[in-house]
Amino acid sequence: MNIGIIGATGKAGKLITQEALNRGHKVTAIVRNSSKVDTPEVSVVEKDIFDITAEDLAPYEVVVNAFGSFEGEPYVQAGHVLIPALQKIDTKMIVVGGAASLFVDEDKTTRLIDTPEFPDAYKPMAGGMAKLLTQLEQAEGITWTFLSPAAMFDPDGPKTGSYETGKDHLMMNKKGDSYISYPDYAIAVLDEIENPQHVNERFTIVGEAE
Template sequence: MRVLLIGASGMIGSRVATEARARGHEVTGVTRSGADGTERAEAADADAVAALAKGHDAVVLAIAPPRDGSATAPPLLAAGRAVLEALRQSGVRRLLIVGGAGSLEVAPGSRLVDHPDFPELYKQESLAQAELLELVRREAADLDWTYISPAAQIEPGPRTGAFRVGGDQFLTDAEGRSEISAEDYAVALINELETPAALQRRISVAY
């Protein structure tokens, strides 16, 4: 498949690119800088993204707000709206979104991000990602989207190919840990790209 990857230089995006290429997919990376052989474009520029997306089979949105206290929902929502419009302009229906864990439910009607012990450093980013999920649920009924939430802790690590796939509920292991390597998250994302099992819904991945 031909995949347009927005946010190709990030910690997760770079591993998605590696996994996709290892499986024989053609990846067009998009970054704000256009460095390292990527295409230069802002995710919030619908016309630019649409021009790049033409001829591709899927778009992966792998951007996140900064964690320096300036992260708010509107910039991420603007990018989300622009990408939805870009898909419609380009005729691409498949969208995979690298989401957040904060909106996962720890109990019915109770989100992880609303827990009093949720780290302040990640709160604004998590709230922004939750807004993006709601935007897609409301406004992307005409597209084949999947929003993929990682475990609470995601960082570089081994590619094992062994993990659990859930839905809206927060996944933990027997010791109460919620972890996934960025490499295995990328495996889960490309699995969903190749064999869609969660169209128009959110899934979560964790060990």
């Protein structure tokens, strides 16, 4: 498949890029700074996410949005740019989302971000990601998937190739931890690209740490 990856030089973006290459897909990095792309087999488009157009995304069957920010508003702004662009074309978007919008109770009244132990420092970023999810849920005429990681999203974790999926609730592994490594998250992204199971909805994953 022909896959575009926005934010391909970030921690998650790099691993998703490599996983896609390992599976034989054609990959284009859509990045703000092309000098940071150090993978020769990847094509590069240098463009800020807020300047992306429908014409930029049209060549790809799937675009992975791995854009990241410590502030919340950029996620909302990105949604205002990407959703109208996608409405004009047939490209699907998969979003590297956050865990904060996952529910922690069966009645779906309390999200992870609302719990006392959620760090204040991450609330702006988490709130922005949650708003982007709402934008996607309310949008018409696009095909999207939003993948929320577990609460502990470990950039240095192992690649086990194993994970379990859920929908809107925070999941725990056998040890009682909400954990997923970046490499296993990348596997889940490519599994969803190759075999879509969560069209126009959010899902989440949990894995085991070695």
